Amino acid sequence: MKHVIEQLVLSALDKAKNNGELEIAESPEIVIEKPKDPKMGDFSTNLAMTLAKPERKNPRAIAEVICKYLKNGGGQVERVDMAGPGFINLKMTPSFFISRLLKVAESGEDFGSSTVGKGQKVLVEYVSANPTGPLHVGHGRGAAVGNTLCNILQKAGFDIKSEYYVNDVGNQMNILGRSTLLRYQEIHQKSVEFPEDHYQGDYIKDIAGEIIEKHGAEYLDKPEEEALPFFRQVAAHWVLEGIKKDLKDFRVEFDGWFSEKTLYDDASVENALAWLRDKGYVYDKDGAVWLKSSAFQDDKDRVIVKQNGDQTYFCSDIAYHQNKINRGFEHLIDLFGADHHGYVPRMQAVMQALGYDRDVFKALLVQFVSLKRGGEKVAMSTRSGEFVTLKEVVDEVGVDAARYFFLSRSCDSHLDFDLELAKKETPENPVFYIQYAHARICNVFLTAQNQGVKVPEVSDVDLTPLVEDEEFALIKNILAFTEVVEKSALAKEVHRISHYLHDLVAVFHSYYNKHRVVTENESLTLARLFLLHCLRITIRNGLALMGISAPEKM
């Protein structure tokens, strides 16, 4: 919608330039805003103020010229005036909004989509938690944000694929296997010492128990070298399947699950290293192999092969990200927990070493979640196995509430997640506010239906009965949806959607309390129903982006 206004302003500038009233040496950036006070108009621009310097004129004088040429705005501009230090305020005609509202109904599920992404191929990698134990709340935040970011980017016209990178090789896997083996022996009354750095969680005992069910004491007397691969494989599979299920239950699905192991099997890691070594970005020191990441703005060089010959995770990350680019992705977005932020410069260094622009890689850092229960902090520690899992949270508060809490805060601020609050079905809990609006609208349609009124078709609806300020406030808010999605996509800021929906729905609730929709006046009823129809589409589409349900009844 603002693009249209932009065009109007641009053409006004052109005319002013052609008539010699303004110089306009270079075309300025047009910023269209919504004035704080609706009395000021529907749109405003500070253009005259930004032009003051290059034009060497008083901003008010410039504004006056622009206003003059804006007045013939193709019959869409009702009023244009200058205010304050040089703001230009525009008020549009009702038909300007009405004609656009019709398109909302036409677009339906598609409303909100745009082409700002220009079909650029983007790979979003998120969660990617080590498959050594169940996901906890922190992963949940990453999952909700990553999933929603994909939805938003897609809606904004990016070509998105999502991926979970499975670290299925390395020392962590060995420890997982060994933890399971030890528990297995323990259950068979064998006295074992369970090391502190092994996985303490009860799920390890569950896995061992399942192995016993199928294989009994078969592995009890086998040497560790023989038993370990089996336990490692079974445990890894068990954990990964659990993760997949938890995510699915959380409405998070991936386009792909990428196994780290395959990068070793097909020699990708080896080849990447050889290539980098050939370029002189890899060298040997102290018996280890290093990447010269300091050549690309990283603090220091990083080890990729340890003294003992094991590769670091960072090593296969190089091959993995090269692999992503080889698959044709133009932008790589990784979601990291805040504790991984040290990884960002070294990944950007990798991009450069591989010969790409460092900005091809973008990390989205998601800050920590601190879990509370009625204001009291819930302690969490992975090592001791005392963590609150995603599943537990979802079981307790439900998917909708959990996702809403994760998605309504900016990623780079710490999140206080209060389980008691998320669970409450009272006005203290903001989750239901949006859903309630949707249910209310559905109920209005039910009432209308019971009285034999049908929702009008786009082709024959008469919207002239819509005259109330609140109605136009609603229409304007609905029409802003596409821009919100666009901006949210470009800024990669997921939380804008929930704030937008909250504001949108507030306007509705207020309207609902003031005006009746289903009345004796048929043409008015039809027009209002149509407006609500468009509103319902917007709420549904917005909630769909966030992966939150839109209930018809509450």
Next chain:
RNA sequence: GCGCCUGUAGCUCAGCUGGAUAGAGCAACGGACUUCUAAUCCGUAGGUCGCAGGUUCGAAUCCUGCCAGGCGUACCA
């Protein structure tokens, strides 16, 4: 020490990349259900935007320096 994030109403947070009188929700207080769901609405009250400088027509927003909290600073992930 260095790096990243954060500091806005009693609490939880927005503030659209420098604009007009800093906004919501919750909590507090006062009102609105014989009328499409009161999980709602209307109103009142609540602020030295961490502190101090700087940049300009204009700063919560940009720059510098402090202060406070979180997270990093591994041949762990």
